[in-house]
């Protein structure tokens with residue numbers, strides 16, 4: 269930012285001590301907000317972290333211009349060719365800071381059992397002492413940005429506010445895409461004297477007097493910490509994705525799941541889409557898949573069958589509550605896409621490509637083309653002859669290594685999606701007719717299975733499994749249980765989380781409960797290929813789902829639920845036979861014997877909070893296999 273930038277230095281009263289009057293609507297020379305709790309927190313954090321200056325983010329276009337200019341000067345961002353990627357930038361992280369760090373993610377509830385066996389836990393007092401030590405002086409030499417944000421609608425009955433304090437301008441620019449931030453939010457917070465989630469972030473790379481910065485400051489030591497009782501977030505050491513954009517996984521899933529438990533709603537790792545049938549009937553479908561298992565792709569799906577239309581409401585996070593009529597209503601609390609780049613291409617996901625092509629995007633860890641554009645594996649069928657890879661090295665198609673990091677991402681405003689459903693803008697959300705649970709499994713799990721009933725559907729969700737992906741640090745391709753795709757995101761005990769689903773839905777209108785389905789786009793055939801083409805062709809599975817809701821499509825009963833008959837999936841225009849479908853939905857008793865052992869082991873890990881209803885479902889499933 270230049271000399272006239274709107275930097276506020278607070279004096280001991282939390283007032284702006286800069287002598288120049290500022291033209292910011294947020295600031296001016298008076299205190300930048302009348303929200304006393306916020307002022308007090310900002311002052312406390314500034315004292316702890318010792319930044320050179322404090323800057324209140326207003327969210328304006330001009331502010332974003334100067335921030336991104338500054339990031340380009342600092343070498344953090346590369347400005348892309350404005351003709352092909354207007355107002356868009358590429359960032360390259362430290363090679364050790366490329367994904368969420370689950371090992372270093374903590375739920376520090378007062379009682380250990382409240383965090384449950386799926387979360388890392390440390391005594392909150394001990395953790396606070398550790399974090400206070402790490403954050404002391406951690407912003408020296410840097411600007412401390414104060415980013416007021418709201419997840420979900422500002423016009424919601426009970427808007428969910430947060431304030432992220434960060435020393436990363438990259439985080440500010442990314443949060444601006446992912447959430448509604450700035451002055452409007454701050455004014456509403458003041459008007460309501462609202463509670464906000466204090467979300468503190470530092471890259472953990474203070475600068476000594478005169479020390480030069482690096483393009484991607486971060487620390488080897490990383491801590492992503494949530495305190496459920498006061499609903500605060502402390503994130504240290506990483507600048508990337510879900511570790512640093514605290515409105516996303518940290519707030520809208522981990523902290524929100526706790527709020528949802530206490531307030532009677534659901535915060536889930538789900539996409540939401542709108543499906544219109546050839547008869548012009550609208551259906552809303554939500555789907556929970558683990559990270560890098562196809563949410564964004566399904567949410568932006570381009571149907572390959574005549575007459576069916578898909579529109580997008582959300583691609584990652586869904587907040588749901590039961591409405592007045594007992595129907596389940598869903599909203600997307602986010603304002604942007606933070607999508608996996610590799611595999612997103614003109615043939616697999618043209619809607620995402622069109623949204624990206626409108627610009628206003630930040631790409632992280634993708635490759636650069638010679639004409640100032642970006643590229644990643646799967647964007648085009650043929651790789652460009654020459655690239656600069658995500659590590660800054662020369663790359664040619666024979667390099668023998670990917671040009672983009674497997675967890676490279678595009679960050680793009682959601683309203684650039686041409687197929688965004690109008691209902692995205694409705695604070696009351698949409699009624700959900702079907703919920704899909706899905707994972708990445710080479711074997712065992714059929715292409716699609718309809719749960720017998722709601723409780724069996726929750727059972728399916730509770731035993732969901734998937735091979736690990738590059739979205740989190742650690743080994744890739746290992747099968748792990750991931751209940752409702754929430755394993756890394758439940759803010760409290762996993763058994764209590766499942767009970768919350770059961771209890772909440774128990775009070776709903778049972779007639780209006782969505783139908784639940786288990787899907788697997790990733791099953792392999794004997795020759796190693798995918799058993800199902802996936803992507804746009806998943807519309808054929810969605811069609812079967814809707815026809816099941818309407819009682820029109822055929823199914824075969826298996827021990828795990830109902831699967832399509834070979835000819836009940838529309839294969840028009842596909843080079844596939846009904847026998848291929850039968851293979852893709854096959855329930856193999858041998859594979860399921862192993863699976864049941866896996867589920868047994870999984871359920872044993874829960875301890876006393878696992879709901880009896882789910883243990884009963886498992887016993888019934890075993891019986892059905894035994895007598896099949």
Ligand SMILES: Nc1nc2c(ncn2[C@@H]2O[C@H](COP(=O)(O)OP(=O)(O)OP(=O)(O)O)[C@@H](O)[C@H]2O)c(=O)[nH]1
Pocket residue numbers: 557558559560561562563564565566583584606607608610611612616739789790798801802803806
């Ligand atoms: N074979 C196959 N691959 C798919 C399909 N859908 C998505 N993928 C691939 O799976 C990867 C992840 O897909 P995304 O849609 O970005 O996954 P996501 O669930 O949104 O991931 P997060 O944003 O990390 O939560 C990409 O490389 C896709 O190309 C599918 O139907 N079939």
Ligand SMILES: O=C([O-])CC(=O)C(=O)O
Pocket residue numbers: 367368508509510511516517558559560584606739740
């Ligand atoms: O949180 C992130 O870094 C990216 C993401 O969406 C996920 O991993 O599910």
Ligand SMILES: [Mn+2]
Pocket residue numbers: 560563564583584606607608
């Ligand atoms: Mn996604």
